[in-house]
Amino acid sequence: MMMEAIAFYMLAGFLIFFSYKVISVPNPLHSALYLVLTMLGLASAFFNLGAQFIAGVQVIVYAGAVMVLFVMVLMLFDLKTEIRSFSRGLISGALKVMSAALIAGLALGGARSSVTVLDAPAGAAVPGDVTRQLGILLYTKYLFAFEILGILLLAVAVGVVAVSRMKGGTHARH
């Protein structure tokens, strides 16, 4: 138990460090790479909680697909450093603090109202069983959400192709 606690807090520490780095490093590519590390850390957090399949999906989809796209896009712009997007004035500083507080409050409130502490399930769950249960639940109880997701992904695919066809925008030739 002690070892698990130590492992968890070390992982949590690394996660917070990486996600802090994501927003603090000036080079956007480094920022994206730190985000990859954050995703991998999140995946191992899921894994340690017993949600092995979710951990695998986290790696395949976020670290292996979404972040590859991000890195690919960032590589093609010659962004040596991020241009400061806000001025350093008093008003914008106050705005930044206020919006940070607002987001933190929202996150805390959301977390507190949505999290219920469950009792530990009877008997230690075998990892394979958790995945199997997930599969059975996904295709029975949450069937509607699952099928809607398929249609949503189709809509996104169509939208992507449509946007890529669009002439105009910031690079239009006048």
Added chain:
Amino acid sequence: MGIDVFEIGVNFVKMIAIFLMMVQIVPLLVWVERRGSAYIQNRLGPNRVGPLGLMQLAADAVKFLTKEEFVPKRGYPFLFYAAPVVAMVPAALAFGAIPLSSPVMVEAFEWMGQHWGPYSFKFQGYEIGIGIVFVLGVSSLAAYGVLLAGYGSANKYALYGALRASAQTISYELAMGLSIVGVILLFNSFNFAEIVGAQSAPMNFMLFGKKVELAFLPNWGIFYQPLGAVLLFSAMFAEANRLPFDLPEAEGELVAGYHTEYSGFKFNMFFIGEYGHMLVASALMVTFFFGGYTLWPWLTPETVAKWFTGMSLTQTSLLTALVLHGVFLAKVVLFLWIFIWVRWTLPRFRYDQLMDLGWRTMLPWALFNTILTAVVILIMRHPWGA
């Protein structure tokens, strides 16, 4: 918890062994590749240094180490140095999750005045319950080494090569992921050990709800999933950036692709990554379709245990595991040779043909394979009349 020094020590040794297998396979494969290509092209190949030219490996290593360190002036040194290291990691991690032989039991024993044991060790780097998903996830990280190399070199051709490579890798990952669905449907498991266990038996399947056994064939995945096997193997070629899919380093168009600026040991590390992918691909093919470390009916944990009757060998002895490990390695070597053979036989694709093949040929065929498998399994396994 039963973790003590002995167990930690053995696990540490296993890690070192996996790591050494990864690194040592490269010089050997390079030698096989050079001699093999020479054989195919009716040449001699490297035969001067040592017997059969085998000392060429050591000579190459020395040469790699003494090459001048070079970083392009405009490049990003950290990313430039990090890329080859990152390129080695995914293949090694994926290889660690594949079972190399049957598990080993160590009886309780007494040593240095203390009781140790009994232990059960898996003959693999680490056992992950969701083995297939783990391997897929880890190998999807392979794009980063290539992308970092292309960006860190600040070279136009390296960048193009990296982009091509990553676009190719992700395109073929789809066909790869989908062709594995058929395997999972067949064995109903993500776990490699269970998949191998199911294949270490005479061929048996459900025919309209009745169990049928064909005693003259092993229960290998290839007999149920021939199309899936072909699709997976072709996608693996593309994942490892091997010819005929080596567009990222097409010399005629892109100098040398993403490793244009690399030399010396950094270049060698990209090689370790590429050959590591070949190793993982061969191991996966063997595990999914060719019975893993067993060869029914001659070589399974049960039969090997009966070989040495005088030595009180059991199914979980180290010697049994080593014999079965030999079986696994023999199968893997066969697939590695196919990788080399294909490289020196087929010409390279054009880039549009490559993307066409991935998206418009292999992906629909993999879909077809999945649907066909699902339908057949539904009809065959449905409890008719029950």
Added chain:
Amino acid sequence: MSQLLPVLILAIFIITFGCAMMLVSSLISIKAKKPDPVKDETYECGIPSDNSGDTKISIKFYLTAILFILFDIEIIFMYPWAMTYGDFIAAGYGVYSFCVMAFFLAVFIFGLFWEVKSKALEWE
């Protein structure tokens, strides 16, 4: 202890090996006698490198990557289905499970067909 610890240890091994080898290489490698600005340039076949940063890249690369993400998610959702399919059949709900995936696959195939038809995946 977590199952992931050996994975981490193996990753650290590999990274240490890589760094150590590069360190050894930089210590014993033969160094150039005098600095040469031309040699330090990037190698683009001898033509002075024009790395102004406005490299034009075909939008197809982005398109491929985005479509990959979408199809990848769909394929990932088929994994638990493939795993539980046998259980559903054994419980007598095989046809139900098949229909669930048949609908999902129909959407998938329609999407793929549409992408092919709209020539979004065509490289020239």
